[in-house]
Amino acid sequence: MPDLLLELFSEEIPARMQGRAAADLKKLVTDGLVAEGLTYAHAEAFATPRRLALAISGLLKETPARREERKGPRVDAPEKALEGFLRSTGLTKEQLEVRADKKGETYFAVIERPGRPASEVIAEVVQGVIANFPWPRSMRWGAGNLRWVRPLHSILCILSEEGQEPEVVTFDVTGIVSGATTQGHRFMSPGTITVRDHDDYVDKLEAAHVILDPAARADRIVHDAEQIAFARGLELVEDKGLLAEVAGLVEWPVVLAGKIEDRFLGLPPEVLQTSMKEHQKFFSLRNPASERIEGFVTVANIVAPDGGETILAGNQRVLAARLSDAAFFWENDRRKSLEEMAAPLAEVTFHNKLGTQGERIARIAALAREIAPMVGADPDMAEQAAKVAKADLASEMVYEFPELQGVMGRYYAMEAGLPQPVADACRDHYAPLGPSDDVPTEPVSVAVSLADKIDMLTGFWAIDEKPTGSKDPFALRRAALGIVRLILENSIRCDLNSLFQLSFVHRLEQFPEVFNVFVYDGDEPSDQLVLTAFGEHSPVDPGKDYFLLFESPRNLYLGDDEMAFLNGEPKPFKLPKPADLAYDLMTFINDRIRVHLRDRGFGFDIINAVTYLGGQDDLALRTQRVEALQKFIDSEDGANLLTAYKRAANILTAEEKKDGVEYSYPPDAKFAREDAEKALFAALDAAEPEIDRALGAEDFGAAMTAMAGLRGPVDKFFDDVTVNDENAIVRRNRLCLLNRIREAMHKVAIFSAVEGG
Amino acid sequence: MAETSAPRSFQEVILRLQTYWAEKGCAILQPYDMEVGAGTFHPATTLRSLGSRPWTAAYVQPSRRPTDGRYGENPNRLQHYYQYQVIIKPSPPDLQDLYLGSLEAIGIDMALHDIRFVEDDWESPTLGAAGLGWEVWCDGMEVSQFTYFQQVAGHDCRPVSGELTYGLERLAMYVLGIEHVMDMPFNDPAAPIPLTYGDVFRQTEREYSRFNFDQADTEILLRHFDDAERECASILAAEAVDPKMGEANVMAHPAYDQCIKASHVFNLLDARGVISVTERQAYIGRVRALAKMCADAFLSTEAGGGMEEGAA
Known part of the structure; x- marks a missing residue:
């Protein structure tokens, strides 16, 4: 069984693309070979800055011969049909077989495809893969037309087999002819290497100062960095992303360590770490005693005769220049109060239809104040935190290092002597950023985080920029999931729908500063516009229509094309009703919570049975009800009662349809004849107030227990009583009794949505 | 060595x-x-x-x-x-x-x-x-x-x-x-x-x-920008055939000088801090439009390969 070794040797491949490219190379080549019938035992791909390599072992020597039969037109079919068939099979009429079947005689083509040697198939597949390689960005060079990530210089492609001379798989890609040679390290081992097979390749590369396997390079970096850190009494700060990148920047990693000058040690560790990582791809070394970042590790690509002294000195120099900049930002930023720092945000556009950052911050502050009591935060503090939480976006440091947003805000707030919860909110109000990111728990952070995310959603809902399909440029799904997690994980009791409405209202209330906002007198727009100035209708009524009258050049809420004028006069533009927008937004939240709860192990049907009750805008309560319902349905009583419910519901539906009436009147106990019937009345009389009481007390477990008490009487009723009695009054009363069961249960959940039963 | x-x-x-x-x-x-x-x-x-x-x-x-x-x-x-x-x-x-x-x-x-x-x-x-x-x-x-x-x-x-x-x-x-x-x-x-x-x-x-930061007269600069833009367009709008020489003579380089001028004036205006974020994009777009016009013109000249046979 031969093995294949393929190497595509180019100028430096961006580190971030190497891993994906190696995986793509493996998949595309092996898929291509297998599609041609050339199966293999094992395949592995590698990348270095200058090469992509693929080793496939246990390949077939040739593709299996194939016999293919294709049914053609009938012999008496029109000539055209036969011509088409001949064209598609590449055969002549004489080569076709004629076979008889029930309907008559039909042409058959029997195509014998002999096996093809592996090298032929490989050459074909590899050329195709190179020509269509899925680089995130590719380029042309020189006068050629080939596209690759950077200029492609040579291709090594060898088939080798134990005890035999290796065979070069020869092909030509726009003038680059494949061969058996490659090159080693650019500086340490210049010159050509001739390779026999995979093992020989790995060995010769290693001798030529190239470690082929990125994982091996990463291991060496970590090992050497830990050693060197340990020797200095420091520890390496782990950074997997940086490690992968650095391993993609070198073929022969050489770890060098340096010290951060004392004058920079006062900078926040995040600043040191970020500056070193972003600008220079340095690892940080931490002093375990002081927790400070005191050193760095840089990874060179060369073993220098001076032990790396020159390289280290150069790096140290660049670091000093960079950290001087950072120290300069740190000093400048701290000279301002956070309010001063935030001032320019009043002029920064958040989104061209949604006004400035300053306006957004004002809304978040107002909303955070309202939310504060619900989360146990001090309203003044929540408002204060919201007002300063985004100030650092205007700081010099965050301008330079956007990834330090929030982190710097916290430091600046602490430096300014603001209360710790306010400082923490600067950092933590962005969280949670992903489904596995920690959710803030400190009440002030929670209030600001919720307000921030709610404002984000209501803003984009107001301008109808909702996520569609895979498009979610403003990460609104993430914001919505953040809201869900903040509420559930902190067990916050709030009516989310009302908070959305409030946020929309805040938005409207901001408008008078920018626009003339009017409200119609009367419900329907009429030809005669009767407009009343906004201020006279305070507070804003979420159920009313509001209109913008454009007189200002500022273009909030609408794109230029939508600026509407009527006969040269500004035309009032109807704004969506806050209540309608909030309702629509709740359905978006419902989708997020469905997924979130399903991931926590609840059935979609259970979640729906609760959601369909409507008005479940308190997410914490909704979740408690889902939990109780799931537990109930999983119990024997629950499963049985569900069966009885479905039986009752089926009978009702069928009879209501047949009779064309709804049996929704309260049944009367005086028409009950059978014992089981009377017992059911009694059971309902007992259960209903208990269910109401339990629901009122938000004790869903007790409501389920009360409902479970119905199981016996309902079962007995169905065993002993015939609903469709001959007596019309008795029958109607029994149907109304079934309805009473249904309604009693619908207080708890819409059981028709629950599967099974 | x-x-x-x-x-x-x-x-x-x-x-x-x-x-x-x-x-x-x-x-x-x-x-x-x-x-x-x-x-x-x-x-x-x-x-x-x-x-x-x-x-x-x-x-x-x-x-x-x-x-x-x-x-x-x-x-x-x-x-x-x-x-x-x-x-x-x-x-x-x-x-x-x-x-x-x-x-x-x-x-x-x-x-x-x-x-x-x-x-x-x-x-x-x-x-x-x-x-x-x-x-x-x-x-x-x-x-x-x-x-x-x-x-x-x-x-x-x-x-x-x-x-x-x-x-x-x-x-x-x-x-x-x-x-x-x-x-x-x-x-x-x-x-x-x-x-x-x-x-x-x-x-x-x-x-x-x-x-650069304090003295450059922004009104004059804004005028220079407009002038350069206009001059660039008018140079390129001239008849391709030079009436004096009686043959094609597209003035791509003189037009491109105006593009360079506009670009530098924009940089000065930027340093003077009189260009807002939204205006910035518009100015950059205007310089780019000039560069594009000059490039189109250059490609029609002999040095641009435009007089060669088969050139579009």
Whole structure:
């Protein structure tokens, strides 16, 4: 069984693309070979800055011969049909077989495809893969037309087999002819290497100062960095992303360590770490005693005769220049109060239809104040935190290092002597950023985080920029999931729908500063516009229509094309009703919570049975009800009662349809004849107030227990009583009794949505 | 190799680069006689990277970035500095090796230093240009920009030019081991009258920093921008056939001068802080539109390959 070794040797491949490219190379080549019938035992791909390599072992020597039969037109079919068939099979009429079947005689083509040697198939597949390689960005060079990530210089492609001379798989890609040679390290081992097979390749590369396997390079970096850190009494700060990148920047990693000058040690560790990582791809070394970042590790690509002294000195120099900049930002930023720092945000556009950052911050502050009591935060503090939480976006440091947003805000707030919860909110109000990111728990952070995310959603809902399909440029799904997690994980009791409405209202209330906002007198727009100035209708009524009258050049809420004028006069533009927008937004939240709860192990049907009750805008309560319902349905009583419910519901539906009436009147106990019937009345009389009481007390477990008490009487009723009695009054009363069961249960959940039963 | 000894002055670094690239066959051009933000703006790069004709040139280009002015105080930042620019079309297959050879020529020993090609895709929204390549690091410091042009002024580059840009002050400071740019020997320190970079440029950095940030008359500048834009369009709107000569004579280069002017005026306005974020995009778009018009015109000229048979 031969093995294949393929190497595509180019100028430096961006580190971030190497891993994906190696995986793509493996998949595309092996898929291509297998599609041609050339199966293999094992395949592995590698990348270095200058090469992509693929080793496939246990390949077939040739593709299996194939016999293919294709049914053609009938012999008496029109000539055209036969011509088409001949064209598609590449055969002549004489080569076709004629076979008889029930309907008559039909042409058959029997195509014998002999096996093809592996090298032929490989050459074909590899050329195709190179020509269509899925680089995130590719380029042309020189006068050629080939596209690759950077200029492609040579291709090594060898088939080798134990005890035999290796065979070069020869092909030509726009003038680059494949061969058996490659090159080693650019500086340490210049010159050509001739390779026999995979093992020989790995060995010769290693001798030529190239470690082929990125994982091996990463291991060496970590090992050497830990050693060197340990020797200095420091520890390496782990950074997997940086490690992968650095391993993609070198073929022969050489770890060098340096010290951060004392004058920079006062900078926040995040600043040191970020500056070193972003600008220079340095690892940080931490002093375990002081927790400070005191050193760095840089990874060179060369073993220098001076032990790396020159390289280290150069790096140290660049670091000093960079950290001087950072120290300069740190000093400048701290000279301002956070309010001063935030001032320019009043002029920064958040989104061209949604006004400035300053306006957004004002809304978040107002909303955070309202939310504060619900989360146990001090309203003044929540408002204060919201007002300063985004100030650092205007700081010099965050301008330079956007990834330090929030982190710097916290430091600046602490430096300014603001209360710790306010400082923490600067950092933590962005969280949670992903489904596995920690959710803030400190009440002030929670209030600001919720307000921030709610404002984000209501803003984009107001301008109808909702996520569609895979498009979610403003990460609104993430914001919505953040809201869900903040509420559930902190067990916050709030009516989310009302908070959305409030946020929309805040938005409207901001408008008078920018626009003339009017409200119609009367419900329907009429030809005669009767407009009343906004201020006279305070507070804003979420159920009313509001209109913008454009007189200002500022273009909030609408794109230029939508600026509407009527006969040269500004035309009032109807704004969506806050209540309608909030309702629509709740359905978006419902989708997020469905997924979130399903991931926590609840059935979609259970979640729906609760959601369909409507008005479940308190997410914490909704979740408690889902939990109780799931537990109930999983119990024997629950499963049985569900069966009885479905039986009752089926009978009702069928009879209501047949009779064309709804049996929704309260049944009367005086028409009950059978014992089981009377017992059911009694059971309902007992259960209903208990269910109401339990629901009122938000004790869903007790409501389920009360409902479970119905199981016996309902079962007995169905065993002993015939609903469709001959007596019309008795029958109607029994149907109304079934309805009473249904309604009693619908207080708890819409059981028709629950599967099974 | 005698040349791998360390150079002793800023000008020696430049002279060695000139000699090296001359030996490699480049036409050694002189700086363009207009205010530009980078060597790329020189028509020897912008226009000559267009079209199918082979081209090879190297030159020093004084470059101005008004917002980077620091009154001569900052060790690394200048509003006026020098770039060394190499442009070869089509990009030769050994361009990386040629480039590394130029570093050796200025005294960088490849055995002692850590040279790295780090991904950096280049884009110039004002020129409507984009390319793929790297920033080249020497011991963690960016010393050059290495780009394969893919598009210039909205046109796909066929063939592709290879462009090398060296930030001369930074590179020379590193090679000479200087911490503050103003301390760098400009000529040989052993010369009868030794001059530092500061002797040559401290005065101008101070003056231009004040002018750029506080004094440049924005009303006049705004007018200059409009004028340049109008002049560019009107030059290109002229009849292709020169009535005096009786043959085609499209004035792509004079028009492109106006594009350069507009670009520099925009940079000055930016430094004066009178351009808002939204306006910024609009101004950049206007310069790009001029660059595109000039490129279209150049491609119709003889030097642009437009008079060749079969040219569109």
